[in-house]
Amino acid sequence: MRSCSYLNKKTPLALLLDYDGTLAAIADNPKNTYMNVDVEKLLNQLAVHPQIFLSIISGRGLRDVQSRIGIKGITYAGNHGLEIESGDGTRHDYPLAAELKNHYAPMVKELIDNVQKNGAWVEDKTVSLTYHYRDVPADVSELQKKLAIRIIESHGYRTSQAHDAIEAKPPVNWHKGKASLLILKDRFGDDWADKIKVIFAGDDNTDEDAMRFLQGSSKTFRVAADPEIQTYADFRLPQQDLVEDLLKWIRKTYSD
The missing domain is CATH 3.30.70 (Alpha-Beta Plaits)
Incomplete structure (x- = not known):
C-alpha cells in the first residue's frame, strides 16, 4: 500500500466500510451477496482490536446489513446513514416529515x-x-x-x-458523508480528526459523499474497475477482492 506511512499502531483507527461491492462482491441478486470466509475472518479480528473502531455504512436496511455482517458491538448505518445504531444500541434515526x-x-x-x-x-x-x-x-x-x-x-x-x-x-440533506461525521463525532468527540486515523472504503456514487466529506482527514478508497470514473477517493482499488488486501494491511499494521 502506498499509504503505508499513514497508519501506526499507537494511533487509534476508525475503519468505515461499505458492504455491497466492497466487503462482498456484487451478485445478480443482493439477497445472494455474502462476504467470503477470509474477509469475514479478517473483519471479526479487526472488530475486537482495542485500537480499531469498526463501522459498516450501507445502503441496505439497518437490520439487513447487521444480519449479513453478524458482528455485535460495532456501529452500523443503514439506508445510506438514515438509520444508525451504535454498539451499545443507541439509535440515531433521521427525522422524516x-x-x-x-x-x-x-x-x-x-x-x-x-x-x-x-x-x-x-x-x-x-x-x-x-x-x-x-x-x-x-x-x-x-x-x-x-x-x-x-x-x-x-x-x-x-x-x-x-x-x-x-x-x-428521501429528499433530505443527509447521506453517507454526514453519517460518517456523526459516527466519528459521537465516538471520538468534535476533535476526532486530531485523535485518530480514518479509513473509508466504498464502491459506488453514494460512497462519494463520504469520500468528499472526509477529504483531508482520512484515507479513502474507491473500488472501481473503470479508471475513467471520477472520484474524491485518495486511492482506487480496481478489483473488489483487493479490499481483502486492504484489511490484511490494516491487521498487519496493528499487530506488528
Missing part, C-alpha cells in the same frame, strides 16, 4: 404494480428503496427504468443511479 412517510407505502405499491416485471423487482428498505433491473431484457429495460424514475419522483423521493438499479431516497 410525516407527509413524506405517508408517500412511501403508495410509492412501493405503484412500483410493484407497474414495473416489477420482466425480472425487475423492488427492494423495500422501509425508509428508502432500490429498484433492481439487472435481469430485465435490453429491449424493455430503458422504458421500465424511466417509468420507475417517474413514479419515484412523483411521490417526492429522489432518484440516483446504482449498479443496474435506481435508488429512491
Whole structure:
C-alpha cells in the first residue's frame, strides 16, 4: 500500500466500510451477496482490536446489513446513514416529515404494480428503496427504468443511479458523508480528526459523499474497475477482492 506511512499502531483507527461491492462482491441478486470466509475472518479480528473502531455504512436496511455482517458491538448505518445504531444500541434515526412517510407505502405499491416485471423487482428498505433491473431484457429495460424514475419522483423521493438499479431516497440533506461525521463525532468527540486515523472504503456514487466529506482527514478508497470514473477517493482499488488486501494491511499494521 502506498499509504503505508499513514497508519501506526499507537494511533487509534476508525475503519468505515461499505458492504455491497466492497466487503462482498456484487451478485445478480443482493439477497445472494455474502462476504467470503477470509474477509469475514479478517473483519471479526479487526472488530475486537482495542485500537480499531469498526463501522459498516450501507445502503441496505439497518437490520439487513447487521444480519449479513453478524458482528455485535460495532456501529452500523443503514439506508445510506438514515438509520444508525451504535454498539451499545443507541439509535440515531433521521427525522422524516410525516407527509413524506405517508408517500412511501403508495410509492412501493405503484412500483410493484407497474414495473416489477420482466425480472425487475423492488427492494423495500422501509425508509428508502432500490429498484433492481439487472435481469430485465435490453429491449424493455430503458422504458421500465424511466417509468420507475417517474413514479419515484412523483411521490417526492429522489432518484440516483446504482449498479443496474435506481435508488429512491428521501429528499433530505443527509447521506453517507454526514453519517460518517456523526459516527466519528459521537465516538471520538468534535476533535476526532486530531485523535485518530480514518479509513473509508466504498464502491459506488453514494460512497462519494463520504469520500468528499472526509477529504483531508482520512484515507479513502474507491473500488472501481473503470479508471475513467471520477472520484474524491485518495486511492482506487480496481478489483473488489483487493479490499481483502486492504484489511490484511490494516491487521498487519496493528499487530506488528
